[in-house]
Amino acid sequence: MIKIKNGLSYQKDGWKYISIKGSPYDRGYAYGILCADEFSEIQKMLKFFIFESYGNTWEYFIDLINHDFYEMTKSDFNEIFLEFEGITAGCKEGGTKTSVEEILAWNYYMSLSYWYGSKSDSHVGKEGGGYNLGGAKDRCSAFIAVGDWTVDGKIVVAHNSFTEFIDGQYANVILDVNPSEGNRFIMQTSPLWIWSGTDFFITDKGIIGTETTIGGFSKFEQKIPIAYRMRKIMQYGKTMDEYVDILLDGNGGDYANSWLFGDTNTNEIMRIELGLKYHNIERTKNGFFIGFNSVYDERIRNLECINSGFYDIRRHQGARYVRLGDLMDKHKGKLDINVAKEIIADHYDVYLLKDDNPCSRTICSHYDLDAREYMSQSDRPIAFSPRGACDGIVCDTTLAKKMSFIGRFGNSCGIPFLKDEFCKLHRQYEKFCPYLKDRLTQKWSEFTITKNKSNSSLSRRKRKRIGIKTKKIQL
Numbered sequence: 001m002i003k004i005k006n007g008l009s010y011q012k013d014g015w016k017y018i019s020i021k022g023s024p025y026d027r028g029y030a031y032g033i034l035c036a037d038e039f040s041e042i043q044k045m046l047k048f049f050i051f052e053s054y055g056n057t058w059e060y061f062i063d064l065i066n067h068d069f070y071e072m073t074k075s076d077f078n079e080i081f082l083e084f085e086g087i088t089a090g091c092k093e094g095g096t097k098t099s100v101e102e103i104l105a106w107n108y109y110m111s112l113s114y115w116y117g118s119k120s121d122s123h124v125g126k127e128g129g130g131y132n133l134g135g136a137k138d139r140c141s142a143f144i145a146v147g148d149w150t151v152d153g154k155i156v157v158a159h160n161s162f163t164e165f166i167d168g169q170y171a172n173v174i175l176d177v178n179p180s181e182g183n184r185f186i187m188q189t190s191p192l193w194i195w196s197g198t199d200f201f202i203t204d205k206g207i208i209g210t211e212t213t214i215g216g217f218s219k220f221e222q223k224i225p226i227a228y229r230m231r232k233i234m235q236y237g238k239t240m241d242e243y244v245d246i247l248l249d250g251n252g253g254d255y256a257n258s259w260l261f262g263d264t265n266t267n268e269i270m271r272i273e274l275g276l277k278y279h280n281i282e283r284t285k286n287g288f289f290i291g292f293n294s295v296y297d298e299r300i301r302n303l304e305c306i307n308s309g310f311y312d313i314r315r316h317q318g319a320r321y322v323r324l325g326d327l328m329d330k331h332k333g334k335l336d337i338n339v340a341k342e343i344i345a346d347h348y349d350v351y352l353l354k355d356d357n358p359c360s361r362t363i364c365s366h367y368d369l370d371a372r373e374y375m376s377q378s379d380r381p382i383a384f385s386p387r388g389a390c391d392g393i394v395c396d397t398t399l400a401k402k403m404s405f406i407g408r409f410g411n412s413c414g415i416p417f418l419k420d421e422f423c424k425l426h427r428q429y430e431k432f433c434p435y436l437k438d439r440l441t442q443k444w445s446e447f448t449i450t451k452n453k454s455n456s457s458l459s460r461r462k463r464k465r466i467g468i469k470t471k472k473i474q475l
Contacts, residue, residue, distance in 0.1 A: 006030040008450065014172055014409035014442040016191075019450045021178035024082035025089075028194075032090020035173070035191035040096040042106070042170055042191060045435045049166050052431065054116070058105075061112065065105040068115075068222060073104060077228050079181075080194060087192050103192060107227050109167075110197050111254035113137070118220040136256065138215030138293035138309075139163055140198075141320055141344065141363045141389075144208075144260045144269045147286030149328065150335040154397035155262040155269060158340040159210040159291075160389045160412045161188075161198045162365040168390040169437050171198050172409050176449045182235035186403055186449050188393060195231045199257075200393045202400050205238050206264040210393075211257040212291030215317055216305040219276040224250030239263070240270050244281060247274055253304075258291045264397045275300035288328045292320035313351045314374045319361035322350045327363075337406065340394040341444060345413040364389045364412040368422060384426045386436065389413075392444075404448035410439040 001010040006022045007030025018034050020027040032039075043058075050058040074081045084103045091098045108115070114136060142159040150156045161171055167190075176186045187201035200210045233246050240263050247259065253276030262269045271289035273280040273296065280297035282289065294310040294317040295301050301308045309317030327343050328335075345364045349357035351374065359370040360381065367387040381387055392412030395405040410416065419436040423429060 002034065004030055004033060007034055009034045012447075013445040014440070015174050015407060015445065015447070016172055017174045017176075017447055019176040019178070021180075023180045024079045025086035027177065027179065028083035028086025028088075029090035029093075030086075031083075031175075031192065032087040032092070033094040034090075036091045036094025036096040038170065038191040039091055039098065043096070043098070043102075045166060045170075046106075048431075048435055049164075061116075062099075062101050062105040065108050065112070065115075066101045069108065069225065070101065070104060072224075073228075076224075080228060080231060083194055087194075091192070107193055107195070108225055111225055111227070114217075114220045114252075114254040114256075115222065117218075118222075136213060136215065136217040138213060138317065140212040140291060140293065141324065141365070142210050142212050142260055142291035143288060143324055143328065143340075143343065144210070144262050144271075145288035145328065145335050146262065146267060146269050146284070149286075149288050149332050150396075151333070152336075152397075154267060155208065155264060155400070156335045156337070156340055156394075156396045157208055157210060157260065157262055158344040158392070158394045159198075159200050159212075160344050160364060160392045162367075162389040163387065165368070165386040165388070165390065165417065165439075166432055166435050169439060171390060174407065174447045176403075177235075178449070179235060183237070184403070184449065185234040186405070186447070187234065188391070188407065193227075195227045195234070197227070198391075199230065200395075200405070201234055202395065202403055202405060203234055203237070204403060206400065207237070207240065207243070208262040208264065208395055208400050209233070209243075209259065210291075211259045212293050214256040214258060214273070214275070214295050214300065214305065214308075215293040216308045217253070217256040217275065217300075218306050219253045219256075219304045221252045221276060223252035225252075226255040240268070240283070243270075244272065247272060248279065251276065251279075256300075256304075258289075258295060260289055260291055262397075262400075264400050267397075273297045273300055275304045278304065290321070290324040290328065292324055293317045294321065313361070316360050316362075316365060319350045320363055323348055323363055326350075337394050337396055337399075340396075341392070341406075341408075341412075344392045344394065345411075347413065358413065358415060360388070364392070366411075366415070368417065384429075386422065386426075386429055386432060390439065394444075399446075402448060404446055406444050406446045408442055408444045410442045414441045416441045 144157040185203040187196040259272040278299040309315040312318040358366040367385040372383040389411040417439040423433040
């Protein structure tokens, strides 16, 4: 374990746990130091992946994003801006050169394709994420249930993130934030993000949150970035009514999601299908909501999406719409943490009617194992793409009450991803291979907030290894 002023960190079962506290600058400074090594790797990945995807450099996007959002962030979201300044200083102190502008752009990463795809002078083609051709990318499986569907009548929730491996492999941070003002919260995230992005979080106001993206979404207006709105929800939202208000205020359609929230105080769950012009809100104390990268709302699906896959069980949206619904029915009255783990790791293929066929259509998604022989759309992920589930997280009311959740990194089912083996089989991705990492089979592990009271000094050897200067950090 590494302990520094305002922060601590340790590694466990593929995850990196971090706890930070204090004022915006101070907690950001600790965060930057503790993630400096990881961000150095991310910088190298971004230089390759952004240019490979868009034909423009990461530096180009840093400048362009800051042209649109720097002054707004500094003036309207000064607390976030101060945190960015602290992260930048801490990261530099940890031995990795960066800037406030780069940290801001990195926190805009999940919105980049929506925003850039709307630029009149941009060209975002198939190689660059397919935003103009097929709308936004599809990510994640999730469910939340309550009442007659769960063992004790209280909330049970599960989520996994399926992403490109090249960037999703960094979403192994469990971040406990204890700010000087507002709510304490714990979330899954990527190094130096001030919001979750994946998304899974719990706040000390008793609210659990997660989401799945709306695939094929194609509308955008430049307003308040989703990163800032979600950070405001976690740090300052007290009720689900406030969550709705914050999500809708300044919504520009970036990173459009079906948001799933649960309030452990009222035993109520909610789904918000959030498009740009349209949104759909459902709430219940007895039922379930599922997330599968498409939407029930006909207006969002038909007017704001391109080819959403809602009815197509050859694709992961339609397939998981069916499978998640079937599993909710099958386990009605039995849902608990253990069943949630099984569901989020499920490999049943509803198209081929196979019990164990890990592929793009299964809840635990494996595009890397899928020949995609049943798909021929140029705007969809292609055969054996290095993409799929990178984790699994489960939680219930009992865990949330103590600010805890259980996660498994690698993927939900535990099948390992071995980059050398993958690259030998799929030479078409050889350019990606230097930036990919093995993700080994890990176990499910519980994480919770920490007291984080110690300001114990690092050993001289550890200070030297991560480049910390005693005078500046005041250990």
